[in-house]
Amino acid sequence: MKTTIRLTFAAFALLGAQRIFAQASSSSGSQTASSTPAPYSCTDDPERHRFDFWIGAWDVKTEDGAHVGDSVIESTSNGCAVLENWTGAKGGTGKSLNSYNSRLKQWQQFWIGSDGDVHEYRESQNDGNSLVFFWKPAGSTQTVIRLTFTPIDKDTVRQHSELSSDAGKTWKTGYDFYYHRRS
Numbered sequence: 788m789k790t791t792i793r794l795t796f797a798a799f800a801l802l803g804a805q806r807i808f809a810q811a812s813s814s815s816g817s818q819t820a821s822s823t824p825a826p827y828s829c830t831d832d833p834e835r836h837r838f839d840f841w842i843g844a845w846d847v848k849t850e851d852g853a854h855v856g857d858s859v860i861e862s863t864s865n866g867c868a869v870l871e872n873w874t875g876a877k878g879g880t881g882k883s884l885n886s887y888n889s890r891l892k893q894w895q896q897f898w899i900g901s902d903g904d905v906h907e908y909r910e911s912q913n914d915g916n917s918l919v920f921f922w923k924p925a926g927s928t929q930t931v932i933r934l935t936f937t938p939i940d941k942d943t944v945r946q947h948s949e950l951s952s953d954a955g956k957t958w959k960t961g962y963d964f965y966y967h968r969r970s
């Protein structure tokens with residue numbers, strides 16, 4: 788009986804090892820290049836590059852030149868997203884992940900700050916050279932935050948945050964930052 792159990796166990800172990808070996812062999816390049824699909828790349832989709840003007844390392848200032856922070860913006864996820872790495876002059880940090888949602892035909896941004904503040908900009912529109920995001924906080928029918936990114940030139944980007952408490956009829960500036968490319 789013990790011999791039968793050992794042989795059965797050994798047979799299962801051998802079959803398992805053969806299956807693992809076969810899987811490893813097929814994923815280690817023994818297939819031809821033509822039979823292995825290439826990973827999806829966003830590099831050929833021009834809409835996914837609409838926000839590339841923001842990529843770079845930046846000194847961030849107000850219009851009058853006061854330093855408010857530093858930001859490093861990078862392409863990520865095979866060119867399918869733009870990742871912001873923010874460090875405020877007063878020590879706060881944050882990240883935003885920005886991507887074009889091809890199903891909805893618009894850009895979206897997810898921001899999380901070191902203070903736990905989360906903004907989900909689920910709607911956007913193009914306004915000339917500018918990319919404009921909109922956030923409507925949950926539970927509010929009247930509050931809208933509009934976040935506009937405008938390339939001023941190849942080395943300057945304006946980020947203008949505005950708040951409306953009347954569903955977009957009037958706007959008040961929350962902040963107005965200018966990103967100056969580091970050399």
